[in-house]
Structures are given as structure tokens and as C-alpha cells.
Amino acid sequence: MTIEEIKKVIPHRYPFLLVDRVVELEKDRIKAYKNVTANEEFFNGHFPGQPIMPGVLQVEALAQAGAIMLMTQHASDSDDKIMVFTGINKCKFRKQVVPGDQLVLEVELGSMKRNFVTMSGKATVDGKVACELEASAALVDKEKA
Numbered sequence: 001m002t003i004e005e006i007k008k009v010i011p012h013r014y015p016f017l018l019v020d021r022v023v024e025l026e027k028d029r030i031k032a033y034k035n036v037t038a039n040e041e042f043f044n045g046h047f048p049g050q051p052i053m054p055g056v057l058q059v060e061a062l063a064q065a066g067a068i069m070l071m072t073q074h075a076s077d078s079d080d081k082i083m084v085f086t087g088i089n090k091c092k093f094r095k096q097v098v099p100g101d102q103l104v105l106e107v108e109l110g111s112m113k114r115n116f117v118t119m120s121g122k123a124t125v126d127g128k129v130a131c132e133l134e135a136s137a138a139l140v141d142k143e144k145a
Contacts, residue, residue, distance in 0.1 A: 001021065001022035001025065001068070002021065003017075003020055003021065005022075006019055006020075006021075006022065006068060009067075009068050009071045009072055010064055010067050010068055010071065010083075011082065012064060015040070015041045015042075016060075017064070018034050018057060018060055018061035018064050019032045019033070019034060019061060019064045019065055019068065019105065020032075020033050020034055020035050021033045022065075022068060025068070025069065025072065025073070026073075027073050027074075027109075028069075028073075028108060028109040029069070029106070029107070029108050029109070030065050030066070030068060030069040030105075030106070030107050031104065031105070031106050032065045032068065032104075032105045033102055033103065033104060033105065034061045034102070034103040034105060035102055035103075036053055036097055036098070036099055036100065036101045036102070036103055037099060037100075038051070038099035038100070040053070040099070042054055042057060043099065051098055051099055052096050052097065052098060053096075053097035053098070053101075053103075055091075055093045055131060058093070058097060058103065058123050058130060058131040059088060059091060059131065059133060059135075061103060061105055061123065062105055062107055062121035062122075062123055062131065062133065062135070063083075063085060063121075063135065063137070065105040065106075065107045065121070066083070066107040066109075066117075066119045066121060066135070066137065067083040067137075069107060069109065070083055070109075070117060070137070070139060071083065074109075074112060074117075074139075075139055080141060080142055081139045081140065081141060081142065082139070082140060082141075082142050083137050083138070083139055083140075084137060084138055084140055085135060085136070085137050086116070086136045086137055086138050087135060087136040088133055088134075088135050089133065089134040089135070089136075090132075090133060090134045091131070091132070091133040091134075092131070092132050092133070093130065093131050094128070094129045094130060094131070094132070095125060095128050095129065095130040096130075097123075097125055097130050097131075101125045101126075102125065103123050103124075103125060103130065104123065104124045104125070105121070105122075105123050106121065106122050106123075106124070107119050107120070107121040107122075108120050108121075110134070115138050115139040115140065116136065116137075116138050117136065117137050117138070117139070118134065118135070118136050119134070119135050119136075119137065120132075120133070120134050120135075121133050121134075121135065
């Protein structure tokens with residue numbers, strides 16, 4: 001999926017759209033990229049002289065990849081739904097992400113019961129794990145989000 005196709009699936013926009021391309025998409029698995037550039041707004045304050053992508057934004061990038069998977073593969077009325085986090089578990093940060101890195105986002109669906117899901121995610125740079133987590137989310141009506 002290109003960036004324009006991604007924008008048709010999830011509501012996020014610059015500067016908060018953190019998925020640049022989807023390269024693999026299956027029913028229960030997605031692989032996507034976030035190209036981390038020196039022009040990212042968050043680098044102005046995190047940290048001047050030593051730019052590091054905030055861990056919470058790595059988590060958000062994984063969530064957005066998971067949302068793309070859910071909205072394209074599991075939501076029957078995706079135009080009226082939005083995915084929201086309900087929990088983050090076992091989150092670990094193992095490597096700093098800096099300008100010039102390509103964050104590879106891999107998310108797998110764990111379980112799905114009605115509108116509630118569990119997922120596991122891993123973000124890597126050059127094959128090394130930067131962030132990993134387990135998360136839960138819900139598909140809710142847009143008006144209720």
C-alpha cells in the first residue's frame with residue numbers, strides 16, 4: 001500500500017501519520033515501514049543535539065500498522081469504525097531509533113472476539129529489535145471514539 005492508500009484506511013495525518021508504506025498484508029499479519037527523517041517535528045525537542053525517536057511514537061507506529069491490518073482485513077464496515085488502544089503490555093525498548101533509520105513494523109493478530117483484539121508487534125532497524133509489545137484494541141464506531 002502506498003501512503004495515499006494508507007490515508008484511505010486510517011484517519012491519521014501529518015505529523016501523526018507514522019506508516020509510510022505497507023509491504024506485506026495478510027489476514028492476520030502486516031509488515032510496514034516508517035522512514036525516520038531528520039525533519040520529523042518531534043526531533044526539535046527530543047533531544048536537541050541527540051535526536052532520538054520517542055518510544056511512545058514507536059508504539060503508535062505499531063498501532064497504526066495494526067489498525068491498517070484490522071481495517072482492511074477484519075472490519076466489515078470500516079468507513080464507520082476506528083481502532084482505539086485498550087491496553088499495552090510487555091513493552092520493551094531495546095535500540096534507539098534515529099534520523100536516517102527505517103523502522104520496520106511487524107504486527108500479528110493474536111485473538112479477536114467481537115470488536116476486541118489482541119496483537120503482538122515488533123519494530124526493528126537493520127534487523128535489530130527497537131521496540132516490542134503486546135497490545136489490545138477495540139474497533140468502535142467513529143462517533144463514539
